[in-house]
Every structure is written in C-alpha cells, then in structure tokens.
Amino acid sequence: MRQELGDSMEQTVFVDVVLPVPIPQLFTYRVPRELSEYVQVGSRVVVEFGKSRVLTAIIAVVHHNPPPKYQAKYILELLDQIPVVTPSQLWLFSWVAEYYMCHIGEVMNIALPAGLKISSQSKIQYNPDFNNPELLSSEENTFLEFLLTQDSLTYDEVGRYLEKKDVNKVIKDLVAKHAIIVFEELKYKYKPKILKKIRLKRVYEGSEEVLQLIDSLEKSTKQQELILEYLSHIPIQDLPEKNKAGVEKTKLREAGVSDSSLKTLKDKGILEEIEVVISRFEESAGNPNKVIELSDAQREASNSIMEKFQEKQVVLFHGITGSGKTEIYIDLIQQVLASGSQVLFLLPEIALTTQIVTRLKRVFGSSMAVYHSKFSDNERVEVWRGVLDGTYQFVVGVRSSIFLPFDNLGLIIVDEEHESSYKQFDPAPRYHARDVAIMLAIKQHAKVLLGSATPSIESFFQAKANKYGLVSLNVRFGNAQLPEIRLIDVKKDRKEKTLVKDFSQLLLNEISSNLQNKEQTIIFQNRRGYAPYLNCQECNWIGQCDQCAVTLTYHMQSQQLICHYCGHRESTRKTCPDCGSTNVKSVGVGTEKIEDDLHEIFPEAVISRMDLDTTRAKNALQNIIGDFESGEVDILVGTQMISKGLDFDRVSLVGIYNADKMIHFPDFRAAERAFQLITQVSGRAGRREIPGKVLIQTGSPQNRILQFVINNDYVGFYESELIEREGYSYPPFTRIIEITVKDVDQTLAHQAANKLAEALSIRLGRERVKGPEKALVERIRNKFLFEVWLKLEKDKMNIQATKEYLKKEIVNLVTDKKFKSVQVIVNVDAV
Ligand code: ADP
Ligand code: ZN
Ligand code: ZN
Numbered sequence: 001m002r003q004e005l006g007d008s009m010e011q012t013v014f015v016d017v018v019l020p021v022p023i024p025q026l027f028t029y030r031v032p033r034e035l036s037e038y039v040q041v042g043s044r045v046v047v048e049f050g051k052s053r054v055l056t057a058i059i060a061v062v063h064h065n066p067p068p069k070y071q072a073k074y075i076l077e078l079l080d081q082i083p084v085v086t087p088s089q090l091w092l093f094s095w096v097a098e099y100y101m102c103h104i105g106e107v108m109n110i111a112l113p114a115g116l117k118i119s120s121q122s123k124i125q126y127n128p129d130f131n132n133p134e135l136l137s138s139e140e141n142t143f144l145e146f147l148l149t150q151d152s153l154t155y156d157e158v159g160r161y162l163e164k165k166d167v168n169k170v171i172k173d174l175v176a177k178h179a180i181i182v183f184e185e186l187k188y189k190y191k192p193k194i195l196k197k198i199r200l201k202r203v204y205e206g207s208e209e210v211l212q213l214i215d216s217l218e219k220s221t222k223q224q225e226l227i228l229e230y231l232s233h234i235p236i237q238d239l240p241e242k243n244k245a246g247v248e249k250t251k252l253r254e255a256g257v258s259d260s261s262l263k264t265l266k267d268k269g270i271l272e273e274i275e276v277v278i279s280r281f282e283e284s285a286g287n288p289n290k291v292i293e294l295s296d297a298q299r300e301a302s303n304s305i306m307e308k309f310q311e312k313q314v315v316l317f318h319g320i321t322g323s324g325k326t327e328i329y330i331d332l333i334q335q336v337l338a339s340g341s342q343v344l345f346l347l348p349e350i351a352l353t354t355q356i357v358t359r360l361k362r363v364f365g366s367s368m369a370v371y372h373s374k375f376s377d378n379e380r381v382e383v384w385r386g387v388l389d390g391t392y393q394f395v396v397g398v399r400s401s402i403f404l405p406f407d408n409l410g411l412i413i414v415d416e417e418h419e420s421s422y423k424q425f426d427p428a429p430r431y432h433a434r435d436v437a438i439m440l441a442i443k444q445h446a447k448v449l450l451g452s453a454t455p456s457i458e459s460f461f462q463a464k465a466n467k468y469g470l471v472s473l474n475v476r477f478g479n480a481q482l483p484e485i486r487l488i489d490v491k492k493d494r495k496e497k498t499l500v501k502d503f504s505q506l507l508l509n510e511i512s513s514n515l516q517n518k519e520q521t522i523i524f525q526n527r528r529g530y531a532p533y534l535n536c537q538e539c540n541w542i543g544q545c546d547q548c549a550v551t552l553t554y555h556m557q558s559q560q561l562i563c564h565y566c567g568h569r570e571s572t573r574k575t576c577p578d579c580g581s582t583n584v585k586s587v588g589v590g591t592e593k594i595e596d597d598l599h600e601i602f603p604e605a606v607i608s609r610m611d612l613d614t615t616r617a618k619n620a621l622q623n624i625i626g627d628f629e630s631g632e633v634d635i636l637v638g639t640q641m642i643s644k645g646l647d648f649d650r651v652s653l654v655g656i657y658n659a660d661k662m663i664h665f666p667d668f669r670a671a672e673r674a675f676q677l678i679t680q681v682s683g684r685a686g687r688r689e690i691p692g693k694v695l696i697q698t699g700s701p702q703n704r705i706l707q708f709v710i711n712n713d714y715v716g717f718y719e720s721e722l723i724e725r726e727g728y729s730y731p732p733f734t735r736i737i738e739i740t741v742k743d744v745d746q747t748l749a750h751q752a753a754n755k756l757a758e759a760l761s762i763r764l765g766r767e768r769v770k771g772p773e774k775a776l777v778e779r780i781r782n783k784f785l786f787e788v789w790l791k792l793e794k795d796k797m798n799i800q801a802t803k804e805y806l807k808k809e810i811v812n813l814v815t816d817k818k819f820k821s822v823q824v825i826v827n828v829d830a831v
Contacts, residue, residue: 020112028072147180199272246274298327320476330359520650531553547563553590559571663706744821757772
C-alpha cells in the first residue's frame with residue numbers, strides 16, 4: 001500500500017526572503033528537502049535572482065505555501081545554522097523601509113556589512129565540446145592552451161595573463177565561438193584572521209623528551225638553535241601545557257630562524273604548524289568598574305537623567321560645551337551594563353575616530369566594540385558576530401550601527417544629537433539614525449539619551465512639550481569658564497583699510513599674543529580648498545564644472561580645479577580659456593588659502609590644517625589631532641570638522657574667519673546650523689584653567705543669530721527660531737518630504753516635477769505642496785534637478801495615508817511613457 005504524503009514533516013518548505021535589491025516585495029524560494037529542518041528566520045541563503053545574478057538573501061518567513069503566480073526556484077545554499085539577523089532587526093528593517101519610503105532590500109543592503117553578503121564572480125572554463133579550432137586567432141589559440149591547463153579563471157586572472165585591462169571583448173569573442181563557458185562562482189567575502197603558529201609535537205612535551213630531542217639534533221646546529229629558540233618562548237620543562245598554544249611563526253622568523261630549518265623539522269615530525277583564528281581587534285584591558293568621580297553638578301545631572309527615565313522613554317540632555325557630558329555618559333553606561341543590558345553609543349562619523357573613543361577605551365577596554373565606516377568589511381563582520389554572540393555588550397558606532405543585531409538594549413545614547421550627519425542622504429534608505437534609534441528603543445524597551453550643547457530645534461521642542469524629559473547642565477567642569485565671544489565688524493575694517501589679507505587687526509593681535517604665550521589658536525572657515533573659484537579679470541570668465549551648476553574650487557597644493565559635487569578635476573589654468581588673458585585670479589577664501597596667508601603673516605608659527613583634503617589617509621586625522629594635543633602645533637586651521645567633540649587643553653583663542661556665508665545660507669535650517677556650528681566651534685576654547693576668547697569676523701554684527709551666540713543663549717535662540725518656523729510652517733510644526741525629480745533634459749524634468757506637484761495638490765491642497773523649484777545646485781552630473789516639498793502639519797495630516805498617496809502618484813508619473821527616463825527621489829524628514 002502506498003503511504004499518503006501530507007504529513008507536515010514531508011510537506012515542501014518555502015521561504016520568503018529579503019533580497020538586497022530595490023524591489024518592493026519579498027520573494028519565495030523552495031527549500032530542498034535535506035535543508036527543510038534547518039531553515040530559520042534570520043538565516044542567510046544564497047539564491048538565484050533573475051537570469052544570472054546570485055545574491056545573499058535573508059529568510060523572513062518559513063512556510064508551506066507555494067507562490068500562486070510563479071514557479072519557485074530552489075535556494076542554492078543555506079549559509080547559517082544559527083541566524084545572523086534577529087527578529088527585532090527584521091522588524092526594524094521593514095519599519096525603516098516603510099517610514100522612509102524605500103524598499104526593505106535597500107535597508108538590508110546598508111545594514112548588513114558587505115562581508116556578510118557573498119557575491120558571485122564570473123569565471124571561465126574551457127568548453128570540452130569545442131571542436132572548431134580553425135576559428136581561433138593564434139593569440140586565442142595560445143590562450144586556450146593555457147586555459148586547458150587550468151580548472152577555471154576569473155576575469156582578473158585572464159586580464160593578468162593577457163596583460164590587458166579590459167578582457168570583456170576577448171571573452172565575448174571566445175563565447176561566440178563556443179570555445180569557452182562562462183559561469184558564476186560564489187565568493188565568500190568574510191575571511192577570518194589567521195595566525196600561523198608553530199609548536200612541538202606532543203611526544204616532546206615532557207622535559208626528558210625535549211632533552212633527548214636536543215641531543216639528537218647535535219649534528220645540525222641550526223635545527224638545534226631553532227628548538228632552543230622555541231624553548232625560550234615556551235619553557236616546556238616548567239610549563240608543558242604552554243606548548244599547546246605554540247609560538248607565532250613570525251616571532252621565530254624575527255629571531256632569525258630560517259624557513260628551511262622550520263620545514264626540515266616539520267618534515268621530520270618534530271614541529272607542527274597550526275592555524276588559529278584571532279580577533280582583528282587589539283586586546284586592551286580597560287577598567288570597566290572604574291569609579292567616575294562626578295562633580296556635584298554632574299552627579300545631579302546624572303541622577304536627574306535616571307529619574308526622568310522612570311517616566312520617559314527619551315531624555316534630552318542639554319549640557320554646555322565642556323560640561324563633561326562624556327563622564328556622565330560613562331557613569332550611565334556602567335550602570336546599564338551592570339544590569340545586564342546592552343548599550344549603544346552613537347557618534348557622528350568624524351568624532352568617532354578621535355579622542356572620545358580613546359577615553360571610552362580606557363574605561364571599557366576591548367569589551368567595547370567600535371563600528372566605523374573606515375573599518376574593513378572583515379572588522380565589521382567581527383563586530384556584528386560579537387554583538388550576536390554576546391562578546392560585545394557595548395558598541396560605540398556611527399549611524400549604521402543602529403542596524404547591528406542587538407536583542408536586549410537598555411540604553412541608546414545619541415551624542416551631538418543635533419548633527420545632520422545622522423541623516424543618510426544617499427543612497428536609500430535616507431534614514432535619520434536618531435529617529436530610528438528611538439523606534440528601536442521603543443521596540444526593545446530601552447531608554448534613549450539625546451545629548452548636545454546645541455540641541456536640534458525638533459528635540460528641544462519635544463522636551464518643552466514634555467514628550468521627552470529635559471536635563472540641563474549649565475556649568476563647565478572644573479571651574480572652566482565659557483569663552484568670551486566678540487564680534488568684529490569687517491565691513492568697517494574694510495572701509496578703514498585695516499584688514500590684512502582679510503584678517504582684522506584685532507584677530508591678528510590676539511593670534512600674535514597667543515603665539516608669544518605659547519597658547520594655541522583655532523581658526524575656523526567652513527570652506528575647504530584654496531579659493532571657491534577662479535575668475536578672469538578681463539572677461540569675467542569663472543571656472544565651472546561641466547556637469548554641475550557650480551563653480552570649481554581652486555586647490556593650490558594639487559594645482560587643480562575640483563568640483564565638490566561630482567568630484568570632477570581639471571588642472572588649473574594660467575590663462576583664461578575664453579579670452580586668453582593671463583589676468584586670472586582666485587576669488588574667495590578656503591582653508592588652504594588661510595593656512596597659506598597665516599604662514600606669510602606668522603612665519604615662525606607652526607600651522608596645521610584639518611579638512612576633508614588633509615584627512616583622507618587612514619591615520620591622518622589622528623595624527624593632526626595628536627600633534628595639536630602635544631602642543632607641537634600653534635595654529636590649527638579647519639572646517640566644521642574641528643567643531644566635533646574635540647577637547648584640547650591649551651586653546652585660548654578661536655577665530656571664526658567669516659560667519660556670513662553660514663548665517664545667510666538659503667535654507668530654513670541655516671539659522672539653526674549656524675548657531676550650532678559657531679557655538680560648537682567656540683566651545684573648543686578655554687576648556688581648562690586658561691580662559692578662552694572667541695573672535696567672529698562678520699559683515700552683519702547685528703544679526704539675530706550672532707547676538708544669541710555671543711550671549712551663550714541657546715534658549716533665547718530656540719524661542720526666536722521657533723517663531724520663524726511657525727510663521728513659515730516649517731518643522732517642528734510640520735514634517736517635510738522632499739521630492740527630487742531628475743533628468744538630463746531640463747524641460748522634461750521640469751514638466752515631470754510640475755505634473756507631480758499638480759497631482760499632489762489635488763488632495764493635499766496647494767498650500768502643502770511647494771515648488772517645483774530648481775534645486776540649490778540645479779544640475780549635478782549632467783542631470784537637472786527640480787524639487788517639490790510637502791509640508792505636512794503634524795497635528796492635522798495622516799502621514800501614513802499621505803505617503804501611500806505619494807507613492808501612487810510617483811508610480812503614475814514614472815509609468816507615463818513620456819517620463820520614462822525621469823528619476824524621482826523621496827527624502828522623508830529632509831534635513
Ligand atoms: P563635553 O563633551 O560636555 O564638551 P567633555 O566630556 O569633553 O565635555 O569634558 C570636558 C573635559 O573635562 C574633558 O577633558 C574631561 O575629561 C574633563 N572632565 C569632565 N568631567 C570630569 C570628571 N568628572 N572628572 C574628571 N575629568 C572630567
Ligand atoms: Zn577671460
Ligand atoms: Zn561637478
């Protein structure tokens with residue numbers, strides 16, 4: 001009798017998976033019988049997608065329902081016995097996708113370190129059925145003969161053999177002639193770090209045996225020396241158990257041991273080589289139980305934060321620059337870790353490479369993981385796995401670390417919560433790490449501490465509305481005083497012709513006396529490069545990027561004109577390309593020129609510069625900071641990079657070269673940004689005993705923002721800014737969704753943007769739809785950009801429904817044949 005199938009054990013298993021591609025749905029695959037009982041939600045599988053793409057996917061659902069519309073393919077491989085993605089993460093991925101209007105695959109793509117995504121690589125093989133050698137050129141013939149001796153070759157290997165960069169044509173021709181076969185091979189990206197070690201075979205572990213061994217080698221002094229060298233590391237006579245761990249091969253080599261004697265002793269069966277998987281992170285001890293001695297004011301703030309957490313999920317900690325927020329964080333982190341929960345500490349990108357991590361390391365040692373974009377893939381995978389397996393209960397990281405596999409968070413700290421770099425701009429998901437952190441915390445019943453000396457208007461608004469707890473700390477640590485801030489009217493100085501290379505006398509005098517007193521100076525200018533543009537004095541030609549509607553920035557050191565939007569570079573010109581005149585001048589001032597000018601004015605001073613151009617190399621930033629810390633450098637010139645969390649002892653003067661660009665920038669957040677930036681930069685002065693001074697050069701000394709800055713009046717600034725925001729219906733009163741419409745054809749882009757704006761106004765009302773307007777930079781990489789802004793009142797609009805509606809209208813637009821080429825990018829909560 002035939003037994004009926006249908007017993008659930010025997011039913012075919014299907015999985016719905018998240019693929020790392022921008023498609024709006026999960027895909028169903030079939031699981032081969034032998035893997036049925038091993039597939040789990042959160043494990044990675046390898047699947048074929050489309051005709052020839054092989055991708056890593058994550059299992060989101062396991063079930064028994066074949067897809068109704070298509071024949072499910074089999075999964076090719078199951079990569080994990082234990083899931084690497086937690087259910088909480090899958091939930092977060094789909095929340096992010098929904099809120100920020102992108103696809104879950106795009107979130108997965110950002111979240112998973114590349115090392116956890118295997119990719120496929122194309123390879124070629126000799127076609128065993130090939131029998132038309134007469135079709136081949138002699139070059140092809142030689143190559144095929146070589147290929148016959150190999151199993152297979154990657155494209156790179158083909159290139160190396162043929163000494164050609166581009167091998168596509170060669171391969172295409174050979175495929176057309178049916179001489180070779182192209183296939184995809186999976187490439188595992190993560191490689192554990194391996195340490196090669198040498199040890200004695202077990203039979204020699206006894207002291208007797210070792211002595212006999214040494215005697216037996218008396219004919220070869222080299223081999224005898226090798227064993228003695230080994231014993232100097234591993235004293236087998238006293239500690240035979242140490243032999244198991246062995247000695248690093250490199251150590252023996254360093255001591256002069258030759259590879260040939262090593263090999264001989266291995267061949268003789270006396271030594272053996274072992275491979276040990278080790279961590280990529282240095283061991284450092286730390287002192288996790290170190291008692292942080294908080295000042296009275298700090299202790300009070302810390303207690304107050306803990307108290308507020310009793311009733312509030314989120315607490316905003318407004319502590320002025322130098323108040324010692326980091327010490328308070330450390331104190332809180334210790335408390336949460338002691339209770340057995342995980343802690344995530346978010347920092348803006350640039351602050352992470354610096355002092356604050358060193359300070360945390362001193363306390364938490366290697367039990368703390370750092371997650372950073374300058375890390376290699378392999379290192380990121382080790383952090384990911386370390387969080388999964390509990391090695392790391394505490395992670396300090398940049399915005400993407402909110403996607404790590406936490407399952408038991410107790411606290412998330414978002415330091416410098418006002419920083420706009422928490423918002424990812426490109427590519428999707430265009431998420432705001434602070435806001436995602438709050439969602440994540442809600443999901444895991446954790447608390448969130450937002451810290452800043454200059455909170456974002458949004459967060460302070462929430463605190464004032466009593467949605468967040470608010471704790472303020474208004475004194476600096478250790479009697480340090482806030483710096484005295486003065487404005488310098490450069491318009492007046494210009495009229496009186498007292499400026500030297502655009503530096504006021506006052507600022508120059510202060511720098512000069514600082515140099516005499518061996519105190520340090522920071523000069524801030526938010527523009528890198530030498531000069532914003534080159535300008536022909538005869539015909540007024542200005543160096544512009546061919547592909548973007550911006551001027552090219554002149555970089556003197558490299559003698560190049562560089563586009564800061566698309567990266568285009570060209571060499572500088574001595575003569576005007578339009579009229580041939582040699583009277584071409586640089587206009588405006590970047591950090592590179594300031595550094596140059598200061599060299600000229602103060603030839604005896606040691607000057608260093610910190611901006612994107614000087615910090616590209618791996619350790620460049622640390623070196624610049626280290627030199628300044630050690631006092632070797634007198635003046636540090638920098639862009640906004642120097643405003644982020646740096647703590648120096650001997651800076652008594654901060655000069656802001658030109659505040660005007662910042663305060664007049666055409667964006668509703670410009671005032672907030674300018675206030676934050678100038679306050680933060682000023683906050684680098686006078687952090688210890690020596691009182692600090694800040695001098696701000698401006699043409700608008702009466703400006704509202706600057707007045708609040710000089711009085712250190714954050715709350716005053718907030719209140720005045722709030723009135724502006726309310727008047728123009730900007731956040732925090734509304735949510736803003738920015739829609740960018742792009743095309744190489746300007747008219748088409750404009751029409752498409754118009755059509756979309758029209759369609760959206762029908763339901764949202766004209767007053768909620770702004771634009772289309774040309775983007776601030778109206779052309780980037782040859783595409784014209786138009787923007788439409790939706791301003792949605794938080795109290796009136798159903799944001800969910802609006803997003804659905806927007807999605808539908810975008811689909812309507814891009815499925816219109818006329819607008820086929822148009823790209824639409826949605827940025828929810830644009831900053
Ligand atoms: P903030 O981040 O609020 O600007 P920091 O945390 O950098 O301030 O603190 C400023 C300086 O004061 C740092 O050098 C820090 O080490 C020191 N400091 C702050 N609080 C303490 C404390 N309780 N004990 C010892 N040093 C402290
Ligand atoms: Zn000219
Ligand atoms: Zn460009």
